[in-house]
Amino acid sequence: MKAKVHITLKNGVLDPQGKAIASALHGLGFDGVGEVRQGKVIELQVNETDEARAREQVEAMCKKLLANPVMENYTIELSA
Amino acid sequence: MKTAVIVFPASNCDRDAATALEQATGTAPHMVWHGETEVPDADFIVLPGGFSYGDYLRSGAMAARSPIMADIIRKAEAGVPLLGVCNGFQVLTEAQLLPGALMRNAGLDFVCGMQTLQVVNDDTKFTGGLKGRSYVDFPVAHHDGNYEADEETLDRLEGEGRVVFRYVANPNGSARNIAGIVNEKGNVLGMMPHPERVISPILGGTDGAAFFKGIIEALN
Numbered sequence: 001m002k003a004k005v006h007i008t009l010k011n012g013v014l015d016p017q018g019k020a021i022a023s024a025l026h027g028l029g030f031d032g033v034g035e036v037r038q039g040k041v042i043e044l045q046v047n048e049t050d051e052a053r054a055r056e057q058v059e060a061m062c063k064k065l066l067a068n069p070v071m072e073n074y075t076i077e078l079s080a
Numbered sequence: 081m082k083t084a085v086i087v088f089p090a091s092n093c094d095r096d097a098a099t100a101l102e103q104a105t106g107t108a109p110h111m112v113w114h115g116e117t118e119v120p121d122a123d124f125i126v127l128p129g130g131f132s133y134g135d136y137l138r139s140g141a142m143a144a145r146s147p148i149m150a151d152i153i154r155k156a157e158a159g160v161p162l163l164g165v166c167n168g169f170q171v172l173t174e175a176q177l178l179p180g181a182l183m184r185n186a187g188l189d190f191v192c193g194m195q196t197l198q199v200v201n202d203d204t205k206f207t208g209g210l211k212g213r214s215y216v217d218f219p220v221a222h223h224d225g226n227y228e229a230d231e232e233t234l235d236r237l238e239g240e241g242r243v244v245f246r247y248v249a250n251p252n253g254s255a256r257n258i259a260g261i262v263n264e265k266g267n268v269l270g271m272m273p274h275p276e277r278v279i280s281p282i283l284g285g286t287d288g289a290a291f292f293k294g295i296i297e298a299l300n
Contacts, residue, residue, distance in 0.1 A: 013228065014253065016188050065145055068138055068174065070181040071228060 001046050001054045004077040005066055008039035013071045042066055051078055081296060083109040084122035086152065088143045093129035093165065093276060100276040101126065104292040114146040123299050124161045125152065127168030129221070129274060139182060139224040140170030149175055161205055161299065162268045166222055169260075169270035178263055178270045179237070180229030185222070186253025192221045194284070195273055197245040197259050204244055204262055206269045209294015216287040218273035220251060225272040227254040227261075237261055245271055 009015050015037050022036040044061070048054040058076050067074040083101045087094045094111065101109045101124075110120045114132075119125060133142035143149070149171075156162045156177050164172040172178045185191055194217050199210050210216060229237070234255055237243050245260035252272070260271030275292065278285030 014183065014186060014226070016184050016186050016226075016253070020188055065137070065141065068141070068181055070173070070179075071183065 001048055001051065002079050003044045003046055003054060003058045004079075005042040005044065005058060005062060006039060006075045006077070007042065007062075007067050007072050008074075009037060010071055010073055054078055081105040081107060081124075081299065082120075082122045083107075083124045083126070084112050084119050085109045085126045085128055086112050086114060086119070086148055087128070088114045088130065088132035088146065088167075088171075090132050090134055091128050091130035091167065093167075093274065096274075096276040097126045097128040097165065100279045100288060100292045103279055103289060104296045112148060114143065114148045117147050118151045119148065119155060122155075122160070124163070124295065125155065127152075127162070127164040127171050128276075129166030129168060132167055132171065135224070138170075138174065140167060140172075140174040143167070143171045144174035153177065156263075156268050159265065159267050161295070163206065163295070164268075164270040165274055165276065166220075166225075166272055169272055170224060172268060172270040177268050178261060179233050180227055180255075180261075182224050182272070183226040183228050183253075184224055185226050185251070190221075190223045191225070191251040192219075193251075194219045195251060195259070196248040197273060198248055200243045200246050201241045201262075203241070204266055204269070205298050206262070206291075206295050207244060208298040209290040209292070210287075211294075213290075215248070216245075216291070217278065217285050218271075218275050218287060218291075219277050219284075220273045222252070222272055225252040225254065227258045227272075229255060234258075240264070242266075244269060245273065
């Protein structure tokens with residue numbers, strides 16, 4: 001299966017990169033832009049056909065390495 | 081006195097740390113490659129500065145999961161003194177030997193230069209050489225040194241005397257101006273500034289020499 005892991009900063013964690021992006025967008029004339037938060041997406045190929053087992057594995061990967069629970073949240077999207 | 085410096089791919093202060101340790105102990109430290117699974121017998125271990133694994137994923141994230149770390153965590157839990165400088169501090173938080181995280185500098189700039197630090201607690205295993213000193217000058221050089229933790233953790237660190245160094249002029253947005261903290265047991269210190277870079281007048285300062293000498297004297 002394919003897994004897509006979305007990693008985002010927790011609410012309240014300062015995101016200086018997001019702020020810089022917001023200010024660059026304002027500079028380009030996109031006045032309607034409010035807060036910007038930057039995250040990352042990691043795509044994985046998992047050798048597993050069962051969705052529940054695949055999710056369990058990717059969940060473990062997130063906890064062990066892919067996300068830092070101190071400052072980040074993650075969501076997992078699975079597809080065949 | 082046996083000491084060890086752990087070398088990760090793209091560590092770049094490992095030899096500076098080795099020089100500082102050799103100056104303080106008279107003996108060259110073991111240089112231990114991250115792919116090893118055991119640190120040779122050492123009374124004091126240093127995780128040096130640098131950009132281990134190119135700062136991929138998060139600063140210190142990959143190094144914190146490298147093969148040598150299982151033994152380092154075991155030794156830290158057994159009470160062996162462990163110092164993480166700069167990237168070493170990032171590795172210690174990623175390995176959960178210290179609380180919190182080191183985020184991108186609030187101003188987004190790489191900050192580089194001498195910093196005056198307040199010695200908040202001179203009564204630790206690591207600060208015997210700084211006794212009675214209110215301030216020391218150590219340089220910083222980092223992009224991800226903005227220390228963050230939840231309010232409860234910050235209150236606990238302050239309440240338990242575990243904030244060891246504070247910036248006088250905060251260069252990176254760190255919560256409560258924190259530059260260095262120790263773990264609950266007091267045997268693991270993480271700090272962003274580089275004491276190993278000020279161990280001789282020709283390097284611009286000697287506060288780092290006093291710092292390392294104090295650590296070694298406390299161990300002897």
